Amino acid sequence: MHLRRLPLLLGALALSAPALALAQEEDDAPIAYPDEEDSEDSPRKLPRRSEDPTADFDRMRDDEEAEGEFERLAGEDDPNKGLVGEVIVGAMLMDSSRGRVADPTFGLGLRFTWEFGRILNNEPLRETVWADLRWTMAGLSDGTELIKGSTRTHYFSVAPAYEYVFGESKTYGIFGQLGGGFAFQTTSLTIGEEQTAVKGMKPLLQYGVGFRGRPRVSEKMAVAFRIELMRFRRGYMDDTFVGGSIGTAF
Template sequence: MHPRLLPLLLGALAFAAPALAQAQDDAPIAYPDDDTQEDAPRKLPRRSEDPTADYDRMKDQSEAEGDFEHLANSDDPNKGFAGELVLGTMLLDSSRGRFADPTFSAGVRFTWEYGRILDKEPLRETLWADVRWMTAGASDGTQLINDHFRVHYLSIAPAYEFVFGEAKTFGLFGQIGGGFAYQSTSLNIGDQVTPITGLKPLLQYGVGFRGRPRLSEKLCLSFRLELMRFRRGYLDDTFLGGSLGTAF
């Protein structure tokens, strides 16, 4: 063999090995069969059937409470105020040993549903308070000797109501509060008049039925039927009646 051919053959073999390896590396990569991959079921993330589940899960976390906006105030256009005319029968505690002295009673009442400011949905319709003024009077005697008695009740009383119905416009309530009673008596003997006045602490408590059917978007009819006791000093007066007004 020619002495120069041997180095040429060795050089050709040295370059052929990397080229062969590169040719093997350029072979296409095998992928799984597409049909087999499509037939495999895909697992999707599960969602709870209860739309409130996420909120129930997160509301236990103190930092998550602020992430949810309560829309109760925007859904209900009412402000929670009402004014009513009160009429009924007041059974005045009798000073003559009888069961009671029945007499006509009238007054006005203003209501504020303060549960709306607490931002708690169950308390919006159940907590409210009244400012009430009522009066009742009686007279007895003869043409020569007689007396005239009148008492004014002024009280502030919060209440808790058990609402029912889809619209939550009706409910049964219990109420307790306090104030004062101003009473005046005039004893007439002929032309001589002797006035007697006094102020006594007042305790008010009772139960009743309350309704607020809607008249328009922002106005409701407000009414009640109630049985209420007024304890002035050591005397107990019982009111049985109702009221009618509007709420907005």
């Protein structure tokens, strides 16, 4: 009786091994989850961070909605105020009333410059726009021991300028300038011991070009200099100044 049951037991054992293996594979299979997009409880995927650390900044910089989130810091690390004072010297070629091309004389003056581009909080304009408050004086005298005539002309002007800067430190540039003001002229005629003086004022137009430099000598101070060709039109007369200036910039 036991011998008859032995083949049945062996057959049952042979069939149970594949069934156990199949059941084990089903247990080890990953559990199927619902689609993440359809599940409200599924965690959200975080966006991959860009390998370029400036990519997010560039994206937000171009986004008009995010522009207000960034504070412009142009010039925050610049201790300079953009103020310059210079002494002007050169030759003044004054329009001649005697039919000559010009009457050359010595020109002297003072100039104060304000680099107002620094208050615009715009990096390209910081070093390129500025304005001058200028006084220049030139005089002529001629005559004999008996009759002498002399003229002194004072040029007062305010003239903004635009400068094309170059160099790594942006301390040198070529500029063009246009402004206006007035010319105050005094003329005296001396005959023997008698002197007659005449004074007058005329509107003034100033325009010209030049080269400007501000090499730095310390963190807060620089040497300022210019070489310029400037015209002063007073009334119907044109005076030309050829010279330069030197001073200090803060």
